[in-house]
Amino acid sequence: MRKEIRITGTGGQGIILAGIIVAEASGLFEGKNVVQTQAYGPEARGGASRSEVIISDEPIYFPHATNPDVLIMMSFEGYYKFHSHIHKNTVKIGDSFFLGLVQDLEKDIILLPFTETARKVLGKALFSNIIMLGAMSKITNIIGIEALKKAVSDRVPERYINENMKAVDLGIELAEKWKSEHSS
């Protein structure tokens, strides 16, 4: 088992924190080998942000995500920069608030209202990354919900733990709703 997850978005969306939480859920609480990476460069300033997580039962010798099993696109930048390099079996999940406005959006992207739900239900767009993690876990089963919640609790400020647990649950609900609408 080797799974590669690439989370993309824009600076300020909590992309790196999301990658660290996935890595700790899997590496610390589910006993996997995990490498979590982010790349910065002149291109990254004010623009696309990217975080990669590789999860494996075996030691990981090549820590780059070459063919992600999961591609998360939280913003336009993430979509335009990364969607075309992806093979057909990748599970693609995007934020409907940003990607919903893209003309001729590719059909196989699971669009979910992470940012919209964060704003409307929790009052702050900054919970969108945690809502996304709940939904991704439910859709892909790469990490378990219990491990996710432990990892979120360890990484967010203590006084925001309750809101972040709620954010995970909201993500799970979005995924369940999507699944029920797309099962045949």
Added chain:
Amino acid sequence: MRKEIRITGTGGQGIILAGIIVAEASGLFEGKNVVQTQAYGPEARGGASRSEVIISDEPIYFPHATNPDVLIMMSFEGYYKFHSHIHKNTVKIGDSFFLGLVQDLEKDIILLPFTETARKVLGKALFSNIIMLGAMSKITNIIGIEALKKAVSDRVPERYINENMKAVDLGIELAEKWKSEHSS
């Protein structure tokens, strides 16, 4: 120019945050190509934590630190696990509070009181990682102080920015004191 920095310690010491701050200082504010990585595995639970940063003028194709130019050891675990794999030209910097108690400690480690200074001057051990970054920047010149301060400001909670700026300055002072005592 390619520089590899490995920061080691124990869970809770802010090792990953320190790696991210170094990466953002260099990648976002000094225009370098940077890859920042952390590995998790069954061994990491409750034990050694490690964060690696590779900084280069060129694109980075192999993102593992094989021969770190700088090794930071914030705890016993970091010392015992990593010090013996290091080549002779590596700049080794350790926290005197933890490493000072090691019997037969290798002689070429720069021991500085990060944890002790954090506790005594700022009242909280959790600033030790930021003090370390100030000292590392001053000793190695791999990242500039201005870029470091920008990156710290972007990554710490707003109400703790002043204390964190003070932490950077305390680290610079420790490094300057060490340099003046070791110049001939």
